[in-house]
Amino acid sequence: MRRSAGWRPFPDAPHLFVHDEAGGEALWTEALGDPPQVYGERVAESDDRVLRRWEAGRSKLSAAILRGYEGPIPAPSERWLYLGAASGTTASHVADLVGGDGTVYAVEKSLRPSVRLLRLAERYPNLLPILADARRPDEYAGDVSICDGLYVDIAQVDQVEIALANARRFLRRDGLVLLALKTASMGREKDPAGHLAEAKARLEAVLDLERPVALDPFHRRHYLLAGRPTPGLYRAPVTPASGSPGRRRVERRR
Amino acid sequence: MPAAVLLRGGGRLYLVPSSGGAAPSVPLGRDADDGARQVAAGFSVPLRDEVVRWIRSQRAPSPLATAGAGLAEALGRAGLAARAATEDELRAALALRPPAPLREEREFRLAALRRQLDLALASDTETLIALSREEARVERALRREVGALDQFLAPSSGPLADQREDAERYRDAVERHYATLVGRVETVARRVLPNLSAVVGPRVAARLFAAAGDVGALARIPAARLQVLGSHRRPGGGHGPRFGLIYEAARMVDVPEGARGRYARSLAALAVVAARADLLTHRDVAAPLLAKRDRRVEALRRRR
Numbered sequence: 001m002r003r004s005a006g007w008r009p010f011p012d013a014p015h016l017f018v019h020d021e022a023g024g025e026a027l028w029t030e031a032l033g034d035p036p037q038v039y040g041e042r043v044a045e046s047d048d049r050v051l052r053r054w055e056a057g058r059s060k061l062s063a064a065i066l067r068g069y070e071g072p073i074p075a076p077s078e079r080w081l082y083l084g085a086a087s088g089t090t091a092s093h094v095a096d097l098v099g100g101d102g103t104v105y106a107v108e109k110s111l112r113p114s115v116r117l118l119r120l121a122e123r124y125p126n127l128l129p130i131l132a133d134a135r136r137p138d139e140y141a142g143d144v145s146i147c148d149g150l151y152v153d154i155a156q157v158d159q160v161e162i163a164l165a166n167a168r169r170f171l172r173r174d175g176l177v178l179l180a181l182k183t184a185s186m187g188r189e190k191d192p193a194g195h196l197a198e199a200k201a202r203l204e205a206v207l208d209l210e211r212p213v214a215l216d217p218f219h220r221r222h223y224l225l226a227g228r229p230t231p232g233l234y235r236a237p238v239t240p241a242s243g244s245p246g247r248r249r250v251e252r253r254r
Numbered sequence: 255m256p257a258a259v260l261l262r263g264g265g266r267l268y269l270v271p272s273s274g275g276a277a278p279s280v281p282l283g284r285d286a287d288d289g290a291r292q293v294a295a296g297f298s299v300p301l302r303d304e305v306v307r308w309i310r311s312q313r314a315p316s317p318l319a320t321a322g323a324g325l326a327e328a329l330g331r332a333g334l335a336a337r338a339a340t341e342d343e344l345r346a347a348l349a350l351r352p353p354a355p356l357r358e359e360r361e362f363r364l365a366a367l368r369r370q371l372d373l374a375l376a377s378d379t380e381t382l383i384a385l386s387r388e389e390a391r392v393e394r395a396l397r398r399e400v401g402a403l404d405q406f407l408a409p410s411s412g413p414l415a416d417q418r419e420d421a422e423r424y425r426d427a428v429e430r431h432y433a434t435l436v437g438r439v440e441t442v443a444r445r446v447l448p449n450l451s452a453v454v455g456p457r458v459a460a461r462l463f464a465a466a467g468d469v470g471a472l473a474r475i476p477a478a479r480l481q482v483l484g485s486h487r488r489p490g491g492g493h494g495p496r497f498g499l500i501y502e503a504a505r506m507v508d509v510p511e512g513a514r515g516r517y518a519r520s521l522a523a524l525a526v527v528a529a530r531a532d533l534l535t536h537r538d539v540a541a542p543l544l545a546k547r548d549r550r551v552e553a554l555r556r557r558r
Contacts, residue, residue, distance in 0.1 A: 115375075118371065121360075138344065142322065
């Protein structure tokens, strides 16, 4: 890594770097795993550190930061609960951000991605994989602790309720929720803006929300919502989080 | 409000008093791997006697508040009343549960996940899906190999002829490999999906299952969807596809070409009944379905 060639540290994030590239700015994180490459991303080495390119097209958090999200992000030594880790693309970067003194609990429900997540966790010292359904947080309560942050990327109709059910149980009272909202998974009755408004209203009642960030053009019809709990979060849930709602029936237009 | 919550932490059970203070604990298994095995199996194996005796000796409140349905059921089977901890109880208990060292926590987690994946991937249904996808992959490879060999022109002697001979040996090896694989797929398909295998043939039954994705998806699939499963959308507008994987199904070749769309539709209707019997009721419904199928084939052949 050449120090002169357009690299600069990201403010308040010792493991995150910004690089000026031909196509614009790109984010790189300091790799914790060995070997560093996780999903085919570019790797750059210098004498004192190894960096991995955090592809904005693969990771919603990276896209959000590049699209102007200015709120807090995972910080060193923190403990994060990551819902919807899949094979660990973004989870590995979150693990980079929290560093060797932090921990990431990566929850994934599907079998086949979990096999890859296990392989990744075997060489990532601070990534703990959990095969479980994020809709049933009590089932993995024995595998996690109270967390500083909750990252949710699960593309389900009830993704907001799932996030809140987990936040109520596992998030520190002044912890941080990062929710990657996939509106395409929330039904066709509303357009993306409508889904965003609904999710925002629901979250605002219980979280202190940052301004939502649209993730175009990296992820179309996706938004990143971030916030910290307010006392309202711990009052009795308005809608009981129980079981799968199944696929919502779509009214046919004549 | 109970005085304590019984909460797992890695491979140990902690009795966390709601008033704070020391939380005594007991290892779930004889060793770390034994604990991981119990967690991976969702506590379907009985709790060890030592664990049950330990809980009783702690004069724990009854019913015990605990997190997770599996653990509550295991406690119930051991004669200890248990109920689900509320969110508030759980959060308080998590904050009070003593932290395990990261290395220990990580080793337990990895061991438990390995166990879980082993169990899940070895199940009949996952085996069938994985075998069927492999069968589809090798079939594509074989077709490519045969096609490439057709293009390969060689004189009767010399290095080019030697190369051709080697290439033929390679193709034969892939063919044998594929035949073995199909045998395996068909054996497992006949066991897991006996009715569906009878109606559409075991290889296609396995492909349909793999395309659907899992037990729940295949059990819920509508006939109209199953009929086009594995098909590609036609380019441009116009009508959708008439068949996907089902085009390779049993007796399709006996139907005149103009009637294959009709046959696919009827066969899909029979196939969903067979699939549901296989996955939900586990009854043998093959005979009446086969009779209907063959009547339909005859009817379509007599047309015209």
